[in-house]
Amino acid sequence: MPISDKKKFALKVFVFAVCMVLVDCLCGICFPLLQSHAKGGSTRMNYYVSDECDVDILVLGSSRAQHHYVPRILDSLGGVAYNAGNDGMGAVLGLGRYQMCAEKHVPKIVIHDISSFDYQRDDNSKYLKYLRPYGDRPYIRNIISQIGEPFIDLKMLSNMYRNSSRIIPNIRDLFANDNPDNRGYLPLYKKCKNCDHNSLKVDSSSLVLDSIKLKIFDQFILETTRRGSKLYFAISPKFSSEIGESSDSLVTHKLPPSYAYAESLAKRYNIPLLNNMYILGISDNPDFFADQTHLNNEGALAYSRKIVQDLRNSEGP
């Protein structure tokens, strides 16, 4: 008896769905393989933090963290340091990376370089870029669920979806040639072209806080406390040519409104806030900057030495 059109269609749809599940399973094997063989780039960093992490000092934050903290200098605090900062990322990725790392080895010190990405309202789904591949881990799934992408639990069942938009970096990073001594730190070697006539601009734009991110930021603080890591908030230098002419209090203490929340959070949880945003000797030196908000390698070395000093001072005698 010939099968009806409807049954034939249903059967083909089923077979197609089975094929797609098989391809998805294949991706579930291939992607971890690609990630584990990465020689550098974000893939290597992700893999290291998620599967091999054994560091004592972990740096988290945005591109300002990634370009500003030199692990081999931070090593002098005692132990091995790793820079897990990432361009355009904040506390959402910070919490995920900290948890993944702490599952293997709890870092003694966590330095979180504060940025508006930590609490400002914007498109939150972009912060999941590096966490999605690890969506099968319950604590990562928990972060992703909080961000509230619709039907996320369903989507996370797919290996392909979890690794969406990661295939090119995964393949590229197989052939990357990163210096292993950099340990996540991404040095910039150019010098700032427009750092001559900058004035000390106090960012007065209004900041819209994101309740979801604030919740995750709180969790990040509580998680580091629970696991016994010593958390530090840091604000790394920005360029200002007028800094030498400014009053000392403005230079060292007054924060723009966009950082005020971090200040209140630091007070609430008694977390040391190492504010080096406008610091004499670094912020006023155009040779230390790649652009107005990012230090180059020379600047990063100087700042890393400064932060080591700050951390030692904050520990007391």
Next chain:
Amino acid sequence: MFFTDFKFFLLMPILFVVYWLIPVRMNWLKKMFLLVASYMLYVNFNPAYALLLLAISLITFWGAKLLEKDMICVRGGKVVAVVALMPLLIFKYYNFINESVFSFLSLFHLRFQLPGLNWAIPVGISFFTFQALGYYLDVYHKRIPVEKNLVDYLLFVSFFPQIASGPISKASELLPQIKSLAPFSYDKAARGCRYFLWGLFLKIAVADRAGLYVALVLDHYQNFSGLNCLFASFMYSLQIYADFAGYSFMAIGTAKLLGFDLINNFNHPYFSMSVTDFWRRWHISLSRWLKDYVYIPLGGNRCSKARNYLNIMATFLVSGIWHGANWTFILWGLIHGLCQVIEKAFGLQKSESKGLIRFARVLGTFLIVSFAWILFRSPTVADAFNVVQQITTLYKGFNISMEGVEMLAYLAVAFVPFALFEIIHEFYKDFYHAIMCRVIVRWCVYIALLSLIILIGVFDGSEFIYANF
């Protein structure tokens, strides 16, 4: 709800199964089900605007009935058409007219301005208004009989696959399909899936990828070199085609899954040898609408040459205005109209070419169309002018910023199947059919396409460009 909304992927299989589970003898129930589903999906955009959709449907439905019974005169018939157009005019053009009049009066130091409307334009208002108006005008010109069944007519106007961005169906094509619903056909459903998959690929993997680069460069054109701006302009040509064709293919696919055939809106437009040819291949349903209800009533080509040229310009002025209430769209329409007048004057619109000449003509047409797209995308004429000016700095040197290169890498991956399909389907149709009749090849293509969609697609829930028109 748009086709790329994840909710739609969950809802569509349910709609499909329930629709085909309703027995054939209960066709009225199938229609009611589709009608309710169409309205529910439209309500998802904005509940209040569903009332607008209903109002336009009722005005044209009852207007046509009054025409049939000779209860209104010719002038009354025209009034009904204007009333049906009013929501479109108010929502889309009120602010533009108000601001334009204000700017004009300001030249004479007269400051008179009505308060602006702060309402979002209802999704697809231009499409469903034109579809309903097309039916009404067909009845007015006695090309089709008046529709007696309100449910059938409401479904014709609100049919969910085409509500947001067309294709604009003619009553003579879609209403008969609604009146006698087709039984389930495996071939049609399978073709529907193919159309939908290809449309989804175009939208998610090609258009939205290209869109990221276009937004990066053209929204900040001051920071990029002429070469970047030129490349981004070409990427916009790709984006708008993949975006709109993607929607149309998904609409056609969804309709086929429910047993309906909609008009194909695109036929490889970037292989056009002239701007006239381009409009035979781009947004075919709108071109047909404008031809039937604007160009021909104005006299078409059965008049003097000068009048014919004027008719072409007027038709493309309407086309420009239809796309949006902005001088950029008006200029865009006029450029297309002018190009067609020139082609007609030189007899280029009919001539076919081969080999290198064809290549040169295709390239020339693509450059003209891409240039016009700059106007189409820009928020103001001044912005468009600045982008063009930035492009003209090319002669100073070929500087190029590598920013956004990763976006382009993904786009390059998606571009390969896109370009292959476009070329093979346009130039080697027999070869295309020969390879696609092999089950193994076909299935590999489907699986590869869906995998590419998930692996390199952009899932930021961006809207369709044409849904705003």
